[in-house]
Amino acid sequence: MSLLRKQESRCRLFPMWGVAWIPVCTGMTYEESIFKTMKVIYHPRYEEVYASDPAAKAGRMECILKEISPLYKLVHPEPASVADIKLVHTEWHLSSIQRMPQTCEVALLAAGGAIKAAELAMSGEPAFGLIRPPGHHASPDSCWGFCFFNNMAVTIAKLRKEGRIKRAVILDFDLHYGDGTDNIFGGVADVVYFHPEARDRQEFVDSIALFLERHKADIIGVSAGFDRHVEDWGGQLKTEDYRAIGKLVKEFSERVCKGRRFGVLEGGYNHDVLGKNVKAFLDGLS
Ligand SMILES: [Zn+2]
DSSP states (O other), X not given: OOHHHHHHTTEEEEEETTTEEEEEEOSOOOTTOSSOSOEEEOOGGGGSOOSSSGGGOTTHHHHHHHHHTTTXXXXXXXXXXXXXXXXXXXXXXXXXXXTSHXXXXXXXXXXXXXXXXXXXXXXXXXXXXXXXXXXXXXXXXXXXXXXXXXXXXXXXXXXXXXXXXXXXXEEEOSSSOOHXXXXXXXXXXXXXXXXXXXXXXXXXXXXXXXXXXXXOXXXXXXXXXXXXBTTSSSOOBOHHHHXXXXXXXXXXXXXXXXXXXXXXXXXXXXXTTHHHHXXXXXXXXX
16 A cells, blocks of 8 residues: 555545645544654644734745644644633733734634643643744733743643643743743742753753753643754754754653653744754654
8 A cells, every 4th residue: 555545544635835735633543654643733724924923924834834744643723712811811911912803813723722732742642733823922911022822821721720730841942031931930839931041052952951850740841942943043053952852851751741741833933944943853752
């Protein structure tokens, strides 16, 4: 049986953008799957240009999909509910985003994508939310930096509220500090937020290893921003470093929290390298 025929027997294949066939999970058995075990959460509406910022730029999702869609099953999320958003954001903030209907709809789907990734992680399947808009600059009552709702914070708060986890570690390797996530969880002892800074790439990866050695959690969530890459804004990390970081997260999760690990996309703006950087991180994480 050819590779393509094997794929067709388990998935519906959708032609998109004229560059790739996109397999979408139809709930069928994947025991002999050609895919790796990790799932990628994705929704076609993430391709919409919902704002005029670099995170919403046309082609940003497509350049990542081109690299990873042949390797991982794509799973569609549901939008986050208003109640989910209110776990970490004020009514005033929610109302201000709702005044931009298209942006709000895509942002709710992004938060829902992060929730879906974490739910899979809780059931023992590692997952990555290939979502946008990003979220780590969204605070309870404000946002900036191309973010609207804090996808990671909504997700961790929801798991905690439902009593499914007590303690969480959030690793944020984006170039920029996730002030929104810090503002939301700053006074919460059981949610540890870590944003490494370093003089060079080796020190950066080593600092993550050291941090993970010293912590325990019921789940680890990764705010995965790729704008620190040598060919992106930060000019520091190489593609192989994302693979190493993914592997560290995998090893941490298997050591301390039954393998519960998930990531969500934050920054990353050079479309020429973004796809291969996400692919490298998922190689390590899966
Ligand atoms: Zn960033």
